[in-house]
Amino acid sequence: MLNQLNVRVTLPLPRTAMVIGGGVAGCAAAHALAQQGIAVSLIDRASHLASGASGNPRGILHARFGAGDNSLHQFVLAAYQHALKWLDEVLPVDGMARAQCGLLQLACNAVEVKRIGRLAQQTWPPQLMQFVNAKQASELVGIEMQFGGAWFPAGGWVVPPVLCAKLVSDARITQRLGHHAESLVKTPTGWQVLGQTAQGIAWQEEADVLVVCCAHAAKKFEQFAHFKLTSVRGQISVVAQTPASEALHAVVCGDGYCAPSVNDEHVLGATHAFDDESTEVRNADHAENLAHLKRYSPALHQALGEKAVEDWQGRASVRCSAPGSMPLVGRVDEGLYCSLGHGTRGLLTAGISADVLLAELCGLSAPLPQNILDELAPLHRVSTPRPRV
Ligand SMILES: Cc1cc2nc3c(=O)[nH]c(=O)nc-3n(C[C@H](O)[C@H](O)[C@H](O)COP(=O)(O)OP(=O)(O)OC[C@H]3O[C@@H](n4cnc5c(N)ncnc54)[C@H](O)[C@@H]3O)c2cc1C
Numbered sequence: 001m002l003n004q005l006n007v008r009v010t011l012p013l014p015r016t017a018m019v020i021g022g023g024v025a026g027c028a029a030a031h032a033l034a035q036q037g038i039a040v041s042l043i044d045r046a047s048h049l050a051s052g053a054s055g056n057p058r059g060i061l062h063a064r065f066g067a068g069d070n071s072l073h074q075f076v077l078a079a080y081q082h083a084l085k086w087l088d089e090v091l092p093v094d095g096m097a098r099a100q101c102g103l104l105q106l107a108c109n110a111v112e113v114k115r116i117g118r119l120a121q122q123t124w125p126p127q128l129m130q131f132v133n134a135k136q137a138s139e140l141v142g143i144e145m146q147f148g149g150a151w152f153p154a155g156g157w158v159v160p161p162v163l164c165a166k167l168v169s170d171a172r173i174t175q176r177l178g179h180h181a182e183s184l185v186k187t188p189t190g191w192q193v194l195g196q197t198a199q200g201i202a203w204q205e206e207a208d209v210l211v212v213c214c215a216h217a218a219k220k221f222e223q224f225a226h227f228k229l230t231s232v233r234g235q236i237s238v239v240a241q242t243p244a245s246e247a248l249h250a251v252v253c254g255d256g257y258c259a260p261s262v263n264d265e266h267v268l269g270a271t272h273a274f275d276d277e278s279t280e281v282r283n284a285d286h287a288e289n290l291a292h293l294k295r296y297s298p299a300l301h302q303a304l305g306e307k308a309v310e311d312w313q314g315r316a317s318v319r320c321s322a323p324g325s326m327p328l329v330g331r332v333d334e335g336l337y338c339s340l341g342h343g344t345r346g347l348l349t350a351g352i353s354a355d356v357l358l359a360e361l362c363g364l365s366a367p368l369p370q371n372i373l374d375e376l377a378p379l380h381r382v383s384t385p386r387p388r389v
Helices: 024-035 071-090 110-120 134-141 159-165 215-220 283-296 298-303 344-361 372-377
Strands: 016-020 038-046 103-106 130-132 149-152 173-178 177-186 191-199 202-209 209-213 230-241 253-255 254-260 264-271 313-321 327-331 336-342
Touching: 016 024, 016 191, 016 327, 024 038, 024 159, 024 173, 024 209, 024 336, 024 344, 038 071, 038 177, 038 202, 071 159, 071 230, 071 253, 071 254, 071 344, 103 110, 103 134, 110 149, 130 134, 134 149, 149 159, 149 191, 173 264, 202 313, 215 313, 230 283, 254 283, 264 283, 283 313, 327 344, 336 344, 344 372
Parallel strands: 016 038, 016 209, 038 173, 103 253, 209 336
Antiparallel strands: 103 149, 130 149, 177 191, 191 202, 230 264, 230 313, 253 254, 254 264, 327 336
């Protein structure tokens, strides 16, 4: 069990914790703390969990390993392996909330040819990653592929809002939805959060420790104002299956992704727009997802048939990215922690990040080596404002 980590240093466990943010990062943190017997208050400004980036109808477990052996590569590799075990515990494969259908990363452009080619020169456990040509790729996914690439047999998709709900269905977690957190105050024994409810009523709450997991909105708190967090809008498209597209039975990724149909619908993702926090669904973004699909898989594009994007459903939300594509995870001040900046792969990184927090907070063995913990550590990544000259 992931929560039965070996005790490294015996720290007195906090009795109470507050977690701000009911997305996958906050729900994972709340779950990890509750598993240690800590009473957790989970605060979110929305009326339901997973209202932000974690609210897509489906997300993929996408481990894009770097070609070099740097700390980002090591982190993504560890996060993927951790996520598979973690999900087996909290959201076992059932074909509705999670599928382990396999995932293909296509060598569909010069960057991917180079990256996947370099990865293929190393030895990988076949259950982790295999390298396939276009013919093998076509057989694996059920639709003709023009390119070969990297095949992840354990890859697949999850329904993030169901994952969030599962993580916090614990009697030790109290959900405070419709509670906007506005300021954080250090007290002699821990932290106090002050805010307003959706009805405009002021509220305040205290706990021994506070974990901030509210993505880019964290920058509104004084204690986080200097962290480099970037907002990146993204939109997915939900497309009706056709008799031809029904044959797709694995996730296909190029410079975008397409998931096999569930309830007669595929999910196509996703666009990227920096410093744009609008969540309106745009036809231009649907067209972009479709154009990407045509480039990485013309046959899948054709299988979906001619459709007017005006008729498509979709969802737009805002990712929070941190420099170097590594989230900020760990201590910010005494009793104050965060798990922020999960970027494009929160489904992969939220679980291991929760265990990193738990290790730091409770003195347990960390799930990552020290060099990676240092890279994740918020205090190593803070950007101090430049003095004006
Ligand atoms: C279009 C798109 C497609 C994506 N596809 C994938 C994918 O296929 N696979 C993958 O792994 N990742 C994917 N991602 C990224 C993934 O969704 C994110 O990394 C992940 O959801 C981040 O989770 P989070 O909990 O950090 O943030 P969020 O889910 O955004 O949660 C933050 C929460 O904080 C709350 N909050 C904010 N401010 C306050 C406040 N002041 N007080 C109280 N509550 C507050 C919000 O209401 C929100 O619920 C995608 C993202 C987008 C946008």
